[in-house]
Amino acid sequence: MDAKNLCLGALTCGDASGYEIKKMFEEGPFAHFHQVSFGSIYPALAKLCDEELISMREETQDGRPDKKVYSLTDNGRQALRKALKKKPADDKLRSEVMVMFFLEEFLEADHLREVFDQQLEFYRRLLAKVEGLDDSGVSHQRLFVRDFGRMFYRSIVGYMEENGHLLFGDKPQAMEKAGTDQ
Amino acid sequence: MDAKNLCLGALTCGDASGYEIKKMFEEGPFAHFHQVSFGSIYPALAKLCDEELISMREETQDGRPDKKVYSLTDNGRQALRKALKKKPADDKLRSEVMVMFFLEEFLEADHLREVFDQQLEFYRRLLAKVEGLDDSGVSHQRLFVRDFGRMFYRSIVGYMEENGHLLFGDKPQAMEKAGTDQ
């Protein structure tokens, strides 16, 4: 699923600018299971306009720079339907942190600890954010996807809290202590 | 962490060919938390040789094509140490399947079911594979990383089995039935 189709998919949620689409993949509904960069978004939006799968209007805003707002066309909607008939790629998790843990013998002890603590903090923050969302009015299907994110982050936080001692040879309470600092 | 450092990291496990390195990222110790393509591996190995961070010898095999086996040099070991001092990138999960679930209204019902079943099968297979591994002789640290993979796959399988009904409006037993077919 390339950047064009991801943008089409994002626009099914409503008209949006390139920046807003990026935000949807950073902090919005797609954040916990897909990413896409500005370097892909803007060229994709340009191509989608050329192909008349989306249309664009410029908007002036108070207190903010002007923006270009994109809308799905009917052709765009159809193109998205077509793209969604294909077999999706396999899921991929990419974690440099886990690579580092694997290569632990090459890391200095305090750096390892730092990496661990920051990773735990990273996931705790993500979890807090998605748990603070209001589910009212969310369809069952959308809830499945959102709860997937919750599950994912909870699992990782729980795993790290309970098993971090394997990395440091500490007792399990060491991880809980890190939690108390928060 | 670029392909060069990933190759250096893989070679800490012992001498290996480009193909074997790929296998380590596909089915071996790195499989559940990182990927790297042939298109990256071979140019990276060539550069690492130029930079004398690895050395290469050719080997003849019985019943198989010849292979080029790469080894870490001391310089390579040091370069890896240095690379591992940097702050790792944030973890990224990329799942076209979840994007599809999010865009469920644009999918035909039987295709949605197909995607769901194949996703569940995909993760069940991965889980079976990592659960079948023998942990004896594995260090605590390596076990942390391997158990992370187990946790990850278990969580997803469990989540899908218990919550798939949100996608289909089916009762939870529908997912268990899918499990029985296996």
Added chain:
DNA sequence: ACGATATATATCGTTTTGATATATGCACGT
């Protein structure tokens, strides 16, 4: 003999990334 599969190396066009640049605007501190 052919096709499928595994092992093995390598490449290439395409896609994506992350950093960077530029612009508008606001808030805060000196």
Added chain:
DNA sequence: ACGTGCATATATCAAAACGATATATATCGT
């Protein structure tokens, strides 16, 4: 008033990575 930092907003570009493809060796089954 000015500078800095941050947010919003668009856009680009060199580097990195990808996925598909090609080629080669070898085995097995039909």
